[in-house]
Amino acid sequence: MRGLTKRVALMIAVLGLPSCAPASGGTPSPPAQPHAPVMMFVGDSFTVGSGPVPRWQTYASQAARLMGGQPIIAGAGGTGFCNEGRAGRTFQRSFEEELAWRPPPDLLVISGGHNDRRWSAELVRQAAASLLSEVRTQWPQTRTVMVGPIWLGEPPRKAYGVRDAVAEAARAGKVTFLDPLRRSWPREAVLPDGVHPTLAGHGNLAAWLAGELL
DSSP states (O other), X not given: OHHHHHHHHHHHHHHTOOOSSOOTTOSOOOOOOOOOOEEEEEESHHHHOBTTBOGGGSHHXXXXXXXXXXXXXXXXXXXXXXXXXXXXXXXXXXXXXXTTTSOOOSEEEEEOOGGGTTSOHHHHHHHHHHHHHHHHXXXXXXXXXXXXXXXXXXXXXXXXXXXXXXXXXXXXXTXXXXXXXXXXXXXXXXXXXXXXXXXXXXXXXXXXXHHHHO
16 A cells, blocks of 8 residues: 555656645745734722723723733722732732733733822821732843822822832832822813823823823
Protein backbone atom coordinates (compact mmCIF):
# COMPACT_ATOMS: atom_id res chain seq x y z
CA MET A 1 0.00 0.00 0.00
CA ARG A 2 2.88 2.33 0.82
CA GLY A 3 4.44 1.66 -2.57
CA LEU A 4 1.16 2.49 -4.32
CA THR A 5 0.99 5.83 -2.51
CA LYS A 6 4.50 6.71 -3.63
CA ARG A 7 3.70 5.81 -7.27
CA VAL A 8 0.53 7.99 -7.22
CA ALA A 9 2.50 10.91 -5.83
CA LEU A 10 5.16 10.44 -8.50
CA MET A 11 2.53 10.37 -11.31
CA ILE A 12 0.98 13.60 -9.99
CA ALA A 13 4.38 15.28 -9.94
CA VAL A 14 5.35 14.12 -13.44
CA LEU A 15 2.02 14.78 -15.12
CA GLY A 16 1.40 18.05 -13.33
CA LEU A 17 -1.99 16.88 -12.05
CA PRO A 18 -3.73 18.90 -9.32
CA SER A 19 -3.30 17.48 -5.87
CA CYS A 20 -5.53 17.67 -2.80
CA ALA A 21 -2.50 17.63 -0.53
CA PRO A 22 -1.68 20.96 1.18
CA ALA A 23 1.18 22.98 -0.23
CA SER A 24 4.52 22.62 1.46
CA GLY A 25 4.13 26.08 2.99
CA GLY A 26 0.77 25.19 4.58
CA THR A 27 -2.22 27.50 4.81
CA PRO A 28 -1.17 31.16 5.00
CA SER A 29 -1.58 32.48 8.52
CA PRO A 30 -3.94 35.44 8.99
CA PRO A 31 -2.18 38.72 9.70
CA ALA A 32 -1.41 39.23 13.36
CA GLN A 33 -3.89 41.48 15.12
CA PRO A 34 -2.46 44.42 17.08
CA HIS A 35 -2.41 43.93 20.83
CA ALA A 36 -5.01 46.01 22.64
CA PRO A 37 -3.47 46.96 25.97
CA VAL A 38 -5.39 45.78 29.02
CA MET A 39 -6.18 48.67 31.34
CA MET A 40 -7.49 47.87 34.81
CA PHE A 41 -9.10 50.37 37.16
CA VAL A 42 -9.92 50.30 40.87
CA GLY A 43 -12.17 53.02 42.20
CA ASP A 44 -15.40 54.30 43.65
CA SER A 45 -18.69 55.41 42.06
CA PHE A 46 -16.87 57.85 39.78
CA THR A 47 -14.99 54.90 38.28
CA VAL A 48 -17.68 52.19 38.27
CA GLY A 49 -20.60 54.44 37.34
CA SER A 50 -23.55 55.96 39.14
CA GLY A 51 -27.04 57.28 38.38
CA PRO A 52 -27.72 57.29 34.64
CA VAL A 53 -24.11 56.49 33.69
CA PRO A 54 -23.33 52.74 33.56
CA ARG A 55 -19.91 51.15 33.95
CA TRP A 56 -19.21 50.97 30.22
CA GLN A 57 -19.70 54.75 29.84
CA THR A 58 -17.64 55.95 32.79
CA TYR A 59 -14.49 58.02 32.38
CA ALA A 60 -12.46 54.83 32.94
CA SER A 61 -14.09 53.00 30.04
CA GLN A 62 -13.98 56.07 27.82
CA ALA A 63 -10.32 56.74 28.59
CA ALA A 64 -9.41 53.15 27.75
CA ARG A 65 -11.20 53.40 24.42
CA LEU A 66 -9.48 56.70 23.63
CA MET A 67 -6.17 54.93 24.21
CA GLY A 68 -7.10 51.87 22.16
CA GLY A 69 -7.22 49.64 25.23
CA GLN A 70 -9.69 47.24 26.77
CA PRO A 71 -10.88 48.24 30.26
CA ILE A 72 -11.48 45.99 33.25
CA ILE A 73 -13.12 47.97 36.05
CA ALA A 74 -13.24 47.00 39.72
CA GLY A 75 -14.56 48.69 42.83
CA ALA A 76 -17.86 49.95 44.19
CA GLY A 77 -19.65 53.15 45.09
CA GLY A 78 -18.84 54.57 48.50
CA THR A 79 -15.51 52.78 48.79
CA GLY A 80 -12.05 54.24 49.27
CA PHE A 81 -8.60 53.47 50.54
CA CYS A 82 -10.05 53.32 54.05
CA ASN A 83 -13.80 53.65 53.60
CA GLU A 84 -15.69 50.39 53.00
CA GLY A 85 -19.05 51.89 52.03
CA ARG A 86 -22.11 49.71 51.60
CA ALA A 87 -20.04 47.19 49.66
CA GLY A 88 -18.09 46.44 52.83
CA ARG A 89 -14.66 46.58 51.19
CA THR A 90 -11.81 48.97 50.58
CA PHE A 91 -9.90 49.52 47.34
CA GLN A 92 -7.39 46.91 48.45
CA ARG A 93 -10.11 44.32 48.96
CA SER A 94 -11.62 45.20 45.58
CA PHE A 95 -8.20 44.68 44.03
CA GLU A 96 -7.79 41.31 45.73
CA GLU A 97 -11.26 40.02 44.89
CA GLU A 98 -11.69 41.37 41.37
CA LEU A 99 -8.26 41.83 39.83
CA ALA A 100 -5.31 40.19 41.59
CA TRP A 101 -6.12 36.69 40.32
CA ARG A 102 -6.04 37.84 36.67
CA PRO A 103 -2.96 37.99 34.43
CA PRO A 104 -1.08 41.28 34.90
CA PRO A 105 -2.44 44.17 32.82
CA ASP A 106 -0.49 46.71 30.83
CA LEU A 107 -1.75 49.49 33.09
CA LEU A 108 -3.42 49.71 36.50
CA VAL A 109 -5.15 52.93 37.55
CA ILE A 110 -6.07 53.32 41.23
CA SER A 111 -8.46 56.24 41.44
CA GLY A 112 -10.24 57.73 44.40
CA GLY A 113 -10.23 59.17 47.86
CA HIS A 114 -13.49 61.11 47.63
CA ASN A 115 -15.04 58.84 50.28
CA ASP A 116 -12.02 58.95 52.61
CA ARG A 117 -12.44 62.54 53.76
CA ARG A 118 -13.72 61.42 57.18
CA TRP A 119 -10.53 59.44 57.82
CA SER A 120 -7.23 60.86 58.97
CA ALA A 121 -4.70 61.65 56.26
CA GLU A 122 -2.18 59.33 57.88
CA LEU A 123 -4.55 56.35 57.76
CA VAL A 124 -5.30 57.10 54.10
CA ARG A 125 -1.59 57.25 53.33
CA GLN A 126 -0.96 53.94 55.07
CA ALA A 127 -3.85 52.24 53.26
CA ALA A 128 -2.72 53.58 49.87
CA ALA A 129 0.85 52.45 50.55
CA SER A 130 -0.37 48.99 51.56
CA LEU A 131 -2.35 48.63 48.35
CA LEU A 132 0.62 49.75 46.25
CA SER A 133 2.88 47.28 48.01
CA GLU A 134 0.50 44.43 47.24
CA VAL A 135 0.22 45.52 43.61
CA ARG A 136 4.00 45.60 43.26
CA THR A 137 4.29 42.13 44.78
CA GLN A 138 1.57 40.73 42.54
CA TRP A 139 2.46 42.52 39.30
CA PRO A 140 6.02 43.90 39.55
CA GLN A 141 6.18 44.89 35.86
CA THR A 142 2.78 46.57 35.55
CA ARG A 143 2.68 50.33 35.03
CA THR A 144 0.66 51.75 37.92
CA VAL A 145 -0.87 55.21 38.21
CA MET A 146 -2.70 56.74 41.17
CA VAL A 147 -5.41 59.36 40.66
CA GLY A 148 -6.43 61.51 43.62
CA PRO A 149 -9.97 62.30 44.75
CA ILE A 150 -12.32 63.75 42.16
CA TRP A 151 -14.43 66.82 42.95
CA LEU A 152 -16.31 68.47 40.13
CA GLY A 153 -17.27 71.45 42.30
CA GLU A 154 -15.43 73.26 45.07
CA PRO A 155 -13.59 70.64 47.16
CA PRO A 156 -13.80 70.77 50.96
CA ARG A 157 -10.59 71.41 52.88
CA LYS A 158 -10.33 67.75 53.92
CA ALA A 159 -10.21 66.68 50.28
CA TYR A 160 -6.79 68.30 49.97
CA GLY A 161 -5.52 66.34 52.96
CA VAL A 162 -6.65 63.10 51.31
CA ARG A 163 -5.08 64.23 48.02
CA ASP A 164 -1.77 64.93 49.70
CA ALA A 165 -1.81 61.58 51.52
CA VAL A 166 -2.40 59.64 48.31
CA ALA A 167 0.25 61.69 46.50
CA GLU A 168 2.76 60.92 49.26
CA ALA A 169 2.05 57.19 49.00
CA ALA A 170 2.48 57.38 45.23
CA ARG A 171 5.82 59.16 45.52
CA ALA A 172 7.08 56.66 48.09
CA GLY A 173 5.94 53.81 45.84
CA LYS A 174 7.59 55.43 42.79
CA VAL A 175 4.39 55.57 40.74
CA THR A 176 2.80 58.46 38.84
CA PHE A 177 0.25 60.57 40.70
CA LEU A 178 -2.43 62.58 38.87
CA ASP A 179 -4.43 65.31 40.63
CA PRO A 180 -7.98 66.07 39.42
CA LEU A 181 -8.29 68.81 42.07
CA ARG A 182 -5.98 70.97 39.99
CA ARG A 183 -8.59 71.07 37.23
CA SER A 184 -11.86 72.97 36.94
CA TRP A 185 -14.85 71.32 35.35
CA PRO A 186 -17.84 72.86 33.53
CA ARG A 187 -21.19 73.11 35.29
CA GLU A 188 -22.79 70.66 32.87
CA ALA A 189 -20.31 68.01 34.01
CA VAL A 190 -22.19 67.47 37.29
CA LEU A 191 -25.42 65.57 37.91
CA PRO A 192 -28.21 67.25 39.94
CA ASP A 193 -26.85 65.52 43.06
CA GLY A 194 -23.97 67.99 42.88
CA VAL A 195 -21.38 65.21 43.21
CA HIS A 196 -21.28 62.68 40.39
CA PRO A 197 -20.45 63.29 36.73
CA THR A 198 -22.94 63.44 33.92
CA LEU A 199 -22.11 61.49 30.76
CA ALA A 200 -20.50 64.69 29.47
CA GLY A 201 -18.59 65.00 32.73
CA HIS A 202 -17.24 61.48 32.32
CA GLY A 203 -16.17 62.47 28.82
CA ASN A 204 -14.28 65.47 30.22
CA LEU A 205 -12.56 63.30 32.82
CA ALA A 206 -11.72 60.67 30.19
CA ALA A 207 -10.13 63.19 27.85
CA TRP A 208 -8.05 64.60 30.71
CA LEU A 209 -6.94 61.17 31.95
CA ALA A 210 -6.11 59.81 28.50
CA GLY A 211 -4.10 62.95 27.76
CA GLU A 212 -2.11 62.49 30.98
CA LEU A 213 -1.49 58.78 30.38
CA LEU A 214 -0.42 58.93 26.74
